[in-house]
Amino acid sequence: MAKQEDLFKKVISHAKEYGFIFQSSEIYDGLSAVYDYAQNGVELKKNIREYWWKAMVHMHENIVGIDSAIFMHPTTWKASGHVDAFSDPLIDNKDSKKRYRADVLVEDYCLKIEKKIEKEITKAQKRFGDAFDKSEFIKTNPRVLGYQEKIDTILKRLGKSLENEDLDDVKLLIEELGIGCPLSGSKNWTDVKQFNLMFGTKLGADAASSTDLYLRPETAQGIFVNFANVQKTGRMKIPFGIAQTGKAFRNEIVARQFIFRMREFEQMEMQYFVKPGTELEWYEKWKTNRLNWHKSLGLGEDKYRFHDHEKLAHYANAAADIEFKFPFGFKELEGIHSRTNFDLKAHEKYSGKKLQFFDHETNSNYIPYVVETSVGLDRLFLAIFSTALQDETLKDGSTRTVLKIPSILAPTKVAVFPLLKKDGLPELAKKVINELKYDFNVTYDEKDAVGRRYRRQDALGTPFCVTVDHQSLEDKTVTIRNRDTMEQERIAITDIAKIVNQEISFKKWISK
Numbered sequence: 001m002a003k004q005e006d007l008f009k010k011v012i013s014h015a016k017e018y019g020f021i022f023q024s025s026e027i028y029d030g031l032s033a034v035y036d037y038a039q040n041g042v043e044l045k046k047n048i049r050e051y052w053w054k055a056m057v058h059m060h061e062n063i064v065g066i067d068s069a070i071f072m073h074p075t076t077w078k079a080s081g082h083v084d085a086f087s088d089p090l091i092d093n094k095d096s097k098k099r100y101r102a103d104v105l106v107e108d109y110c111l112k113i114e115k116k117i118e119k120e121i122t123k124a125q126k127r128f129g130d131a132f133d134k135s136e137f138i139k140t141n142p143r144v145l146g147y148q149e150k151i152d153t154i155l156k157r158l159g160k161s162l163e164n165e166d167l168d169d170v171k172l173l174i175e176e177l178g179i180g181c182p183l184s185g186s187k188n189w190t191d192v193k194q195f196n197l198m199f200g201t202k203l204g205a206d207a208a209s210s211t212d213l214y215l216r217p218e219t220a221q222g223i224f225v226n227f228a229n230v231q232k233t234g235r236m237k238i239p240f241g242i243a244q245t246g247k248a249f250r251n252e253i254v255a256r257q258f259i260f261r262m263r264e265f266e267q268m269e270m271q272y273f274v275k276p277g278t279e280l281e282w283y284e285k286w287k288t289n290r291l292n293w294h295k296s297l298g299l300g301e302d303k304y305r306f307h308d309h310e311k312l313a314h315y316a317n318a319a320a321d322i323e324f325k326f327p328f329g330f331k332e333l334e335g336i337h338s339r340t341n342f343d344l345k346a347h348e349k350y351s352g353k354k355l356q357f358f359d360h361e362t363n364s365n366y367i368p369y370v371v372e373t374s375v376g377l378d379r380l381f382l383a384i385f386s387t388a389l390q391d392e393t394l395k396d397g398s399t400r401t402v403l404k405i406p407s408i409l410a411p412t413k414v415a416v417f418p419l420l421k422k423d424g425l426p427e428l429a430k431k432v433i434n435e436l437k438y439d440f441n442v443t444y445d446e447k448d449a450v451g452r453r454y455r456r457q458d459a460l461g462t463p464f465c466v467t468v469d470h471q472s473l474e475d476k477t478v479t480i481r482n483r484d485t486m487e488q489e490r491i492a493i494t495d496i497a498k499i500v501n502q503e504i505s506f507k508k509w510i511s512k
């Protein structure tokens with residue numbers, strides 16, 4: 001546990017020290033759960049977004065993208081159900097005066113039991129060595145089975161109480177489990193109450209005539225209200241999808257764990273419009289598709305798992321999360337939801353406009369059903385960044401910190417160094433930069449010894465370092481060093497682009 005906490009602290013400090021993420025308005029002591037992406041972070045974030053966009057939009061003939069406005073007509077949020085039902089169950093501790101999400105208190109309690117399971121596994125692993133069969137152990141060990149049963153029973157009850165809006169039972173569950181305030185340990189709780197997560201704002205110059213607006217809490221509604229426009233102008237036939245990436249805002253009460261849960265964050269969502277009755281088939285297809293997309297990044301197959309929802313949102317008839325093993329345990333990374341025709345039907349009712357598809361085969365209209373894939377860009381950033389950050393012990397006993405970001409996503413693809421700051425080496429190095437910069441984000445560095453420059457680029461996740469030396473002046477060759485293997489090779493300057501292109505080819509990565 002302590003090791004995981006240390007790792008997470010290292011992730012946060014590395015993100016700041018190497019220019020990936022800063023606390024927002026840091027000079028004013030920051031704003032809670034709001035972050036800024038710095039010079040390297042913005043490149044990584046952009047590359048992740050692009051990898052998603054290419055896979056979702058460019059690789060599917062029947063999926064198009066849009067970029068709708070953050071401000072939307074206020075009725076949108078009435079129709080979508082967010083005004084009435086987009087809330088979290090909150091509970092206050094009367095002694096510490098701290099406010100918590102009641103469901104998170106219970107989930108954290110279960111996480112502690114999960115840690116006990118992990119401890120049993122580690123102990124057994126040590127005892128049995130190579131003969132240890134983890135999956136058999138999990139299936140048969142009475143202690144592990146007991147812990148798992150306890151987790152399942154608690155989460156089932158929580159899910160049921162939330163679904164039935166039985167907030168008294170949520171409080172009872174907290175009391176029965178003996179959960180105390182994480183800060184003070186006090187068990188003196190208030191009742192559980194619902195709290196709406198949308199941020200309100202105003203449109204207009206004076207208070208009397210201004211309109212109340214909300215900052216969108218999800219990008220999906222911008223897609224729904226544009227369904228008919230895109231379908232007609234794009235001559236789209238069912239099944240088809242509309243994708244978009246963009247900011248969303250939620251007044252999260254339990255905002256913590258760095259960029260995992262923010263108040264302003266970015267989503268990458270796709271709504272897939274299908275014929276009623278086929279939605280569960282498409283739901284399964286998109287679950288598989290999205291899991292494969294994540295796995296293509298090579299962070300490790302064991303890092304992902306599905307979590308099927310016990311408690312379904314007001315709009316869904318099936319829902320699952322793709323969970324990722326963050327430094328603080330398995331948590332939701334992406335949601336895949338079968339949203340029925342809830343949203344289009346509601347917008348049709350509230351707007352009075354027809355939001356239907358005319359099926360030429362059956363000569364009839366219908367409101368399409370929707371399967372949604374929704375992933376948080378910042379959460380994905382954290383998943384990639386925290387997994388990539390590694391401390392390695394090298395053969396000679398020395399250590400290095402390396403950010404093994406998938407090379408296709410790396411902020412900078414090539415760093416070019418002159419071996420010395422003289423003899424025309426900087427001039428040739430800059431010529432190399434000028435050749436490469438049309439195709440890749442490249443950087444130049446002449447400060448410190450080459451070994452230290454390598455280490456700095458390792459810590460920034462740059463997949464290739466190219467060094468220009470005296471031989472380069474004679475035969476137009478350079479050394480190219482691979483971040484992961486640390487191997488160096490002498491190659492012609494004219495071959496650099498080919499080698500880099502091979503490594504970061506979208507086709508190569510997405511086909512993995």
Ligand code: GAP
Nearest residue numbers: 218220260261262265333334335374375376379
């Ligand atoms: N349109 C469906 C929707 O918004 P969601 O499960 O509430 O579903 C989808 O959100 C994804 O957005 C989550 O899986 C998560 O990755 C991301 N997300 C949600 N709230 C977030 C927050 N406060 N900070 C960062 N990411 C968040």
